[in-house]
Amino acid sequence: MSKTLIRGAKVLGGEPQDVLIDGTTIAEVGTGLSAEGAEVVEAGGKVLLPGLVDLHTHLREPGREDSETVLTGTRAAASGGYTNVFAMANTFPVADTAGVVEQVWRLGQESGYCDVQPIGAVTVGLEGAKLAELGAMHESAAGVTVFSDDGKCVHDAVIMRRALEYVKAFDGVVAQHAQEPRLTEGAQMNEGVVSAELGLGGWPAVAEESIIARDVLLAEHVGSRVHICHLSTAGSVEIVRWAKSRGIDVTAEVTPHHLLLTDELVRSYDPVYKVNPPLRTERDVLALREALADGTIDIVATDHAPHPHEDKDCEWAAAAMGMVGLETALSVVQETMVDTGLLDWAGVAERMSFKPAKIGQATGHGRPVSAGEPANLTLVDTEYRGRVDPAGFASRSRNTPYEGRELPGRVTHTWLRGKATLVDGKLT
Amino acid sequence: MQRHLISAADLTRDDAVLILDTAEEMARVADRPIKKLPTLRGRTVVNLFFEDSTRTRISFEAAEKRLSADVINFTAKGSSVSKGESLKDTAQTLEAMGVDAVVIRHGASGAPYRLATSGWIDAHVINAGDGTHQHPTQALLDAFTMRRRLVGPDAGLGKDLDGRRVTLVGDILHSRVARSNVDLLHTLGAEVTLVAPPTLLPVGVETWPCEVSYDLDSTLTKSDAVMLLRVQRERMNAAFFPTEREYSRRYGLDGDRMAKMPDHAIVMHPGPMVRGMEITAEVADSGRCTVVEQVTNGVSVRMAVLYLLLGGAEPAVTHARPTEEK
Numbered sequence: 001m002s003k004t005l006i007r008g009a010k011v012l013g014g015e016p017q018d019v020l021i022d023g024t025t026i027a028e029v030g031t032g033l034s035a036e037g038a039e040v041v042e043a044g045g046k047v048l049l050p051g052l053v054d055l056h057t058h059l060r061e062p063g064r065e066d067s068e069t070v071l072t073g074t075r076a077a078a079s080g081g082y083t084n085v086f087a088m089a090n091t092f093p094v095a096d097t098a099g100v101v102e103q104v105w106r107l108g109q110e111s112g113y114c115d116v117q118p119i120g121a122v123t124v125g126l127e128g129a130k131l132a133e134l135g136a137m138h139e140s141a142a143g144v145t146v147f148s149d150d151g152k153c154v155h156d157a158v159i160m161r162r163a164l165e166y167v168k169a170f171d172g173v174v175a176q177h178a179q180e181p182r183l184t185e186g187a188q189m190n191e192g193v194v195s196a197e198l199g200l201g202g203w204p205a206v207a208e209e210s211i212i213a214r215d216v217l218l219a220e221h222v223g224s225r226v227h228i229c230h231l232s233t234a235g236s237v238e239i240v241r242w243a244k245s246r247g248i249d250v251t252a253e254v255t256p257h258h259l260l261l262t263d264e265l266v267r268s269y270d271p272v273y274k275v276n277p278p279l280r281t282e283r284d285v286l287a288l289r290e291a292l293a294d295g296t297i298d299i300v301a302t303d304h305a306p307h308p309h310e311d312k313d314c315e316w317a318a319a320a321m322g323m324v325g326l327e328t329a330l331s332v333v334q335e336t337m338v339d340t341g342l343l344d345w346a347g348v349a350e351r352m353s354f355k356p357a358k359i360g361q362a363t364g365h366g367r368p369v370s371a372g373e374p375a376n377l378t379l380v381d382t383e384y385r386g387r388v389d390p391a392g393f394a395s396r397s398r399n400t401p402y403e404g405r406e407l408p409g410r411v412t413h414t415w416l417r418g419k420a421t422l423v424d425g426k427l428t
Numbered sequence: 429m430q431r432h433l434i435s436a437a438d439l440t441r442d443d444a445v446l447i448l449d450t451a452e453e454m455a456r457v458a459d460r461p462i463k464k465l466p467t468l469r470g471r472t473v474v475n476l477f478f479e480d481s482t483r484t485r486i487s488f489e490a491a492e493k494r495l496s497a498d499v500i501n502f503t504a505k506g507s508s509v510s511k512g513e514s515l516k517d518t519a520q521t522l523e524a525m526g527v528d529a530v531v532i533r534h535g536a537s538g539a540p541y542r543l544a545t546s547g548w549i550d551a552h553v554i555n556a557g558d559g560t561h562q563h564p565t566q567a568l569l570d571a572f573t574m575r576r577r578l579v580g581p582d583a584g585l586g587k588d589l590d591g592r593r594v595t596l597v598g599d600i601l602h603s604r605v606a607r608s609n610v611d612l613l614h615t616l617g618a619e620v621t622l623v624a625p626p627t628l629l630p631v632g633v634e635t636w637p638c639e640v641s642y643d644l645d646s647t648l649t650k651s652d653a654v655m656l657l658r659v660q661r662e663r664m665n666a667a668f669f670p671t672e673r674e675y676s677r678r679y680g681l682d683g684d685r686m687a688k689m690p691d692h693a694i695v696m697h698p699g700p701m702v703r704g705m706e707i708t709a710e711v712a713d714s715g716r717c718t719v720v721e722q723v724t725n726g727v728s729v730r731m732a733v734l735y736l737l738l739g740g741a742e743p744a745v746t747h748a749r750p751t752e753e754k
Binding site: 193194202204 | 515
């Protein structure tokens, strides 16, 4: 088996150490390790993190291979430092049967760039009316434990209650896309000062907050755990904080773009800023950062949502919602959380690897960087600063809101079970 | 002046006054036996209408023809758009035919802005109404009508609407006319009050440069102009208000309410009116109602906009201008 010695890496941002990979596992962590028989990677003070885990990715296959495939999406993931991604269920056909989740899982295995854990739909066809065969998806080869109708809200209170209860039988979790549908009919952007001026239909914060409030109470009532996708408002933070203080088993995620961007950008009418939930206000952004720092929000998830060029090169109302995010997530987190002093790198590892793996029950991911653990690792040049150039993306789509923006940090190496998937910033 | 006219908010006071003054010159052309100027001869203007709006299209068309432009009318219905063609491809196709200006009406807020700023085409873009965003030439023709009536056609030259009190009543939430008017009237120094049921005011209206009231009667006595906005009947199905009759009772302008307005005050409406809803026939047909004048003025104002955007430095009208008082 091949050996790799990563020399002088700041493990989780600590003092420089050497990390020896032997085959698929970490053999040794220490100083002055022997390089004998090993390929040496000089880390030179770069930060070594556990391979990142994304609980919220859209890989688009099957159905929309024009925007992304499992292969291109996992290549994008490896470029961004991810070793495990959870693929959302809103494909065509919807991942609401054992057959579809097994297909996605198998494609992930074949890609070799990043483990793919399919998420199963909560309801048949994401229609919110009838439970999908959650047990069958769990028992399939894909071993689904996270269920979500993401893109749509499980809005019916009874269906949501039943789903929360039902998945307890196999310790599953429902990840809710919190969006009250009636309050968001025709919604185009955050409802507030900017939407009033631009004449775009408003997506009020209360449409998210009311569903989160309902769902944490439902989770408490039936003794289930619930995960909140892409939390985007200051009010949602308050509700989750309250729920956690009550001992309710709730976890929450925030996307990189909600940590950085605000609805002021919509003034350009450029659909690259059109996303669901929408970009909110500066006040929300600051509340989300604070909540991610203090643990109210557990994790960062990308909501990587690839779309073909023509779906964004149009008028706002006609454009698709979503942004690609796998290849810029860590940079945005460094910009908003690390360089601002809100989080250290150990805190980043917790929120982008350990905790998402725990919520999704990923095996072999989100493990400590120590001897005997699977060698899923990410090496980051945190001193780097550069402008985002979508032409260099591994993703099939280019719908990034960061084009031309200067961001810090660059993933130079990614290892998936000891195999390098990214070397010096280039996919293998 | 800028290259495009997308939003009333983009106009400075001097831009706006220049357009109104130019529109006065254009209005005089309408009094001539031959109502035509050679200003835009050889220039091509396309009226690109993705939404049905016969009156706005005809107004632009009349303005373009009086300036001797070549006019192409494009309506989305039955065109390649109904077969799924994108706005970008439609615009590029038209420009490839040598269009100098695009007058666009679109149901999506921001569509004219995208057309002007995305590098899709080089032509001048004039917004003829986009979604619930802006309708700048409507605001200009409204301001022109107010200045003529409240200051005077000649006395108004070079002047703005400083201190005039304008009340807009109706569906502010869904109204591009309201947004454009608030922006332009504020720029021209007028004091604007919006009156509507709270359901028909946008969240965020508190940051607009105007007052907001839920009570029509108390604002009528202190208004120099009252502009009624169309209220679509289907709004009541979405619970914006209970019934047509209740809306009329609380926010409609009838003869009794009109009597409370100062003697010089005018009643305006961008059309089309829903008689019996926001305005009674008695008011609509009274001498204080400027709705027909607004239509006439619309042609003059659109001529002025087209001339100023496309015509360059040449004088628009070659008769002696009346001496302006400095």
